[in-house]
Amino acid sequence: MTAAFLIRSPDEEDWREVRDLRLEMLADTPIAYLETLAAARKHDEAYWRRRARPRGDGSISVVAVHEDGRWIGTMAGVPGATGPVLVGVYVAPGYRGRRAGVTDALLGAVEDWARRFSDVLRLEVNELNTRARAAYEARGFVLTGATSPYPLDPPSLELEMIKRL
Secondary structure, three states, X not given: OOOOEEEEOOOHHHHHHHHXXXXXXXXXXXXXXXXXXXHHHOOOHHHHHHHHOOOOOOXXXXXXXXXXXXXXXXXXXXXXXOEEEEEEEEEOOOOOOOOOOHHHHHHHHHHHHHOOOOOEEEEEEXXXXXXXXXXXXXXXXXXXXXXXXXXXXXXXXXEEEEEEO
């Protein structure tokens, strides 16, 4: 099954969709993000409008919008101290996996952006998020051996992974 969807960047007028997808992400996989669902629910419209518009720091944000208008995924790339970093990764249940094509399309857009800065794309994944780690490995990411404490649950670790572009 290949889903019919469009990959595009959000803008300020998409603030409601940005908010709704973020809340969905945090409810679905809380260990994947550096924000809690409770904290995100407290943000006002002005916050979501700022989050939706382009940041102006060289980063990229892309979303997958199903042909029926539902937002089904998102990824972002931000400049990091050692090069581009993949962040904010989410694909809705029912659209995950190679057959749907959503993950690969979103990742392709971020990889195209990252190639402008480096031949390596980095990410961090929580050690307990085995589904995400497997998806990254299937797409060419490898563990570097570097770890850091996960700020919202310090006993668990964030594992650094890289992909050569």
